[in-house]
Amino acid sequence: MLAVDSTRYCVSRDRAPQLIDVKFPSLAAELRAILIEKSVCHGSFTLASGSQSDFYVDAKLTTSIPRAALLVGRVGWKIVKETATARNVHVDSIGGLTMGADWMALSIGIAAYLDSPSSDIQTFSVRKFAKKHGRHKRIEGNFSEGQTVVVVDDVITTGDSTLQAIEAIEEAGGRVGFVIVLVDRQEGGRENIEKRGHRVVPIFTHADLLGSDARRQSHSAVA
């Protein structure tokens, strides 16, 4: 059973009960605080794109925390609902390139189920390489040809990993409704993905995480 500090959390009277930390004005604000504390590292890094940066976001350190996963789910699902309605898209499944997208997709899928069990939204994961044996699948989990999906990613820089997932989904006969990213580093990734015709909705941007407070609170990963 979940241990709850009753002085810190209250239970809302919504149809789907949720824990709200009264210290924060919103679920997104609490998620942002966790990202800054756990995932933002300062130092001198070579990123996956090959460019160098003075900060690195290891989003898995946040998305694998149960409390943060719950927040990612709630915040992400709200964005899925709003964006799908605005774009008149019916979403069948949610997923992205392993492993950054995995926790995020499942968190949003669980939030979707808790909010609306009849929505029947599924989740899936895209391998970097096709399986060497068997049916040589690149997409694992609940995805099938003809479905419309939301692609998720934890961090985008150039957008390469998100585009890899999109290519695999389209090759397998899926349609991409739109893309949700946890952190957009604002280094051209969003533009690269949108150039291919896919709307990108970031939950947070570089600017959201690296204000003066963020820099002070984050830890240094490189001694």
Add this chain to the structure above:
Amino acid sequence: MPDDNRIAQLLDALSTGLSQEKLDFLAREFERLAQDRPQTLTFFVLQHVCQRLASALEGEAVSVERFEELTLGIVDQIQEILHDVQRGSTSFHKLEELVATLFRNLGLFRG
């Protein structure tokens, strides 16, 4: 010749240095080449070297110094092997050297 273009494109990609994303791309291309070119062993080794290196760089904060240690010498050696492929020759010694460099960079030699 389309095949020569494929090798030229890979050499072009290597000329601007390595990154995790580029290593993933190279690994995918080498896998395809291993399946439809006669130099199967050469491309199979190149694919696995790129894949191992990409895995070492993936999903963690890699300092600039660590990145340089991990990729030291790799580009030059892959370029040499690809030039040999373009000339229609295969040097197993160069493949051996490349794998040894990879193991050294990853700290896998136990001797």
